[in-house]
Amino acid sequence: METTWTHRLREAGLRVTRPRLSVLDVLSAHPHADADTIVTGARAQHPTLSPQTVYGVLEALVSVGLARRIEPAGAPALFELRVGDNHHHLVCRSCGAVADVDCAVGAAPCLSPSDTAGFVVDEAEVVFWGLCRRCHGQAAEESETVGGAST
Amino acid sequence: METTWTHRLREAGLRVTRPRLSVLDVLSAHPHADADTIVTGARAQHPTLSPQTVYGVLEALVSVGLARRIEPAGAPALFELRVGDNHHHLVCRSCGAVADVDCAVGAAPCLSPSDTAGFVVDEAEVVFWGLCRRCHGQAAEESETVGGAST
DNA sequence: CCCCTTGTTTTGAACGAGTCAAATCAAGGG
DNA sequence: CCCTTGATTTGACTCGTTCAAAACAAGGGG
Numbered sequence: 134m135e136t137t138w139t140h141r142l143r144e145a146g147l148r149v150t151r152p153r154l155s156v157l158d159v160l161s162a163h164p165h166a167d168a169d170t171i172v173t174g175a176r177a178q179h180p181t182l183s184p185q186t187v188y189g190v191l192e193a194l195v196s197v198g199l200a201r202r203i204e205p206a207g208a209p210a211l212f213e214l215r216v217g218d219n220h221h222h223l224v225c226r227s228c229g230a231v232a233d234v235d236c237a238v239g240a241a242p243c244l245s246p247s248d249t250a251g252f253v254v255d256e257a258e259v260v261f262w263g264l265c266r267r268c269h270g271q272a273a274e275e276s277e278t279v280g281g282a283s284t
Numbered sequence: 285m286e287t288t289w290t291h292r293l294r295e296a297g298l299r300v301t302r303p304r305l306s307v308l309d310v311l312s313a314h315p316h317a318d319a320d321t322i323v324t325g326a327r328a329q330h331p332t333l334s335p336q337t338v339y340g341v342l343e344a345l346v347s348v349g350l351a352r353r354i355e356p357a358g359a360p361a362l363f364e365l366r367v368g369d370n371h372h373h374l375v376c377r378s379c380g381a382v383a384d385v386d387c388a389v390g391a392a393p394c395l396s397p398s399d400t401a402g403f404v405v406d407e408a409e410v411v412f413w414g415l416c417r418r419c420h421g422q423a424a425e426e427s428e429t430v431g432g433a434s435t
Numbered sequence: 436c437c438c439c440t441t442g443t444t445t446t447g448a449a450c451g452a453g454t455c456a457a458a459t460c461a462a463g464g465g
Numbered sequence: 466c467c468c469t470t471g472a473t474t475t476g477a478c479t480c481g482t483t484c485a486a487a488a489c490a491a492g493g494g495g
Contacts, residue, residue, distance in 0.1 A: 148442065148491050168481075186444055188482070193443090204357035206409075209481060223403045232401040250383040251417035252374045258357075260409045266402035299462050301472065319452080337473055339453070344472085360452060 145197035155179045156190045160200065160214050165222075165231040167209040205231070205260060221259040227268035234261065296348040306330045307341045311351065311365050316373075316382040318360040356382070356411060372410040378419035385412065 138157045142149050152175070159174035160166060166174070172187045191212055194200035198217070204210045205224045211231060223232040264272065289308045290300045298304065303326070310325035311317060317325070323338045342363055345351035349368070355361045356375050362382060374383040415423060
């Protein structure tokens, strides 16, 4: 349904505007998009949209819990619509691709550090670093080539 | 021993210079310092030290494995000398204080996401978010005051 | 249906953290 | 003591993001 976002926005106490619907559309199509990707994508529907507006929309969505911001080290922030389940992420060191992971084993094993040093912990954020299938495949090919085989 | 760092640097194939020793000193005293703190601290020993030099030193230390860089979301990067054990961190949402945590339960439970979506994972990074003892205490005091009690 | 209020968007400038590049300098082997 | 090469310095610059003021429009009240 097309008007689902309209309802979600109003339920959250936000006005329904074109920039917001465009951003939500882009996020549906790109589940882990950075601000720049969102600006570019949203301009398909709203060509005059400015980056600042997108930042404003994203902040509004995050603050009412319709979107979540993730910030992998060394990369611009990413936004996703999957909220409320505190899932984690796989990040490719080579191409930056991101995939979702449900919390590792059972409920929330990572929420139990052995010694919290007096901290009251409310969230455990986990990032798995590695290579995505494609980049890992390329790395393997290259080492083969280096090894001698060609073509 | 004062010359320990001298040996470590040489072992790593790095020249021993004043900026490097100063940075290492500051990191010993501040186990989770950001670049700015390091610049300020190191200037006690080397007043003309520039930020760019510190960035250079830090990059050198990280690249040879004498230091580790951590990047909590929404804050400047921090550097620490505790390396080689892939421990994790507690971060205070209020004041930014950081404490070390040994990996949660047993060996490395977090290194086993249920479904890796084709990724080859080489590291699991865990950040526990919450409030440190001091900030949690202040928050409690304030809600008490709001609730009615005083003094 | 129009007006008014208030939240949004727009415009444009500014910021902090970090990077890049060329020139100078000094560590430490010969 | 000199020379090579890596390290530091200087300065400009980039990127992602935030700030502020003015123009605008969503949508409730009359």
